[in-house]
Amino acid sequence: MAADDRRRGPFGMEYARIAVPDMAATIEFLQYHVGLQLEQHNDEYAYLRADIEHHCVELLSAPDLETSKTVAVGFSVESDEVLDDLQERVTAAGLEVLPLHDRMKGLCERGFAVRDPNGLIVELFTEFQEYAEPPLVELRPLDLVHPFIATDKYDECLEFYTKVLGFLPSDYVGDVTVFLRCEDRYHHSLALQRNKEHYVAHLCFMMKSFDHVMRGRARALYKNVPIASDLVNHSASTSIAFYLFDPKHGPRYELCDGHRVLTPEEHETHRPRRMAVDPRNIDVWRAAADDWGRF
Numbered sequence: 001m002a003a004d005d006r007r008r009g010p011f012g013m014e015y016a017r018i019a020v021p022d023m024a025a026t027i028e029f030l031q032y033h034v035g036l037q038l039e040q041h042n043d044e045y046a047y048l049r050a051d052i053e054h055h056c057v058e059l060l061s062a063p064d065l066e067t068s069k070t071v072a073v074g075f076s077v078e079s080d081e082v083l084d085d086l087q088e089r090v091t092a093a094g095l096e097v098l099p100l101h102d103r104m105k106g107l108c109e110r111g112f113a114v115r116d117p118n119g120l121i122v123e124l125f126t127e128f129q130e131y132a133e134p135p136l137v138e139l140r141p142l143d144l145v146h147p148f149i150a151t152d153k154y155d156e157c158l159e160f161y162t163k164v165l166g167f168l169p170s171d172y173v174g175d176v177t178v179f180l181r182c183e184d185r186y187h188h189s190l191a192l193q194r195n196k197e198h199y200v201a202h203l204c205f206m207m208k209s210f211d212h213v214m215r216g217r218a219r220a221l222y223k224n225v226p227i228a229s230d231l232v233n234h235s236a237s238t239s240i241a242f243y244l245f246d247p248k249h250g251p252r253y254e255l256c257d258g259h260r261v262l263t264p265e266e267h268e269t270h271r272p273r274r275m276a277v278d279p280r281n282i283d284v285w286r287a288a289a290d291d292w293g294r295f
């Protein structure tokens with residue numbers, strides 16, 4: 001049931017902007033291991049897409065870096081009304097309304113950016129440009145689902161993303177992890193983890209099937225790309241996934257299948273669960289409460 005008086009949050013995640021030391025190598029990595037298609041690039045930047053949306057990863061060439069750094073995340077917004085309301089909320093919270101990245105201004109209708117409590121740029125915009133057809137590549141993701149953000153400002157971030165930007169909590173694991181959803185009703189379009197440091201820990205891509213997740217895993221094994229966490233069955237979002245990790249090429253890339261999408265009614269009425277800090281509340285296939293070792 002639509003709660004018409006609820007102030008809307010963003011619609012869903014569209015892209016991450018990642019500075020990488022060797023852009024050509026990262027493009028190859030993302031093509032082969034994640035299944036993204038390169039659409040546009042020069043010496044400074046590259047756009048890769050998964051489906052019809054203009055891009056899901058923007059790479060910035062940063063040869064001075066040793067490892068990658070995710071510098072911005074982009075979320076689409078359903079309408080001008082919601083965008084105006086979000087801008088009003090940002091202003092009311094005393095935060096600075098920033099312009100979108102210059103290149104992004106030509107790829108949407110309207111938008112603005114804001115820094116989260118850790119300084120990560122969050123871009124919000126309407127009418128993200130799209131292609132008429134998805135890539136003709138068979139083994140590719142259908143969508144970029146969420147960033148998972150480790151933060152030393154967990155409480156401030158939770159307040160910012162929920163109270164200012166209107167994300168809805170889907171589930172908590174203790175007071176160390178929270179899964180937040182947008183209006184596209186994925187179980188989570190952003191997750192926060194209490195940590196000593198701030199970094200974007202992973203980006204999650206939804207593959208077409210579990211078969212494709214396993215083909216991605218086979219490619220990682222074949223090329224000796226470290227698998228930071230092997231197959232897990234997530235309790236909160238019901239997805240089955242594994243995580244690739246080569247710090248030169250970005251945060252961990254999670255390839256998943258089966259991420260829960262709430263129904264419109266559940267979206268308005270879901271009560272976030274408060275789950276215990278137990279490995280089985282992250283991966284239901286863990287054998288016991290002390291089975292943490294394989295994360």
Ligand SMILES: [Fe+2]
Pocket residue numbers: 146148202204254
């Ligand atoms: Fe994830």
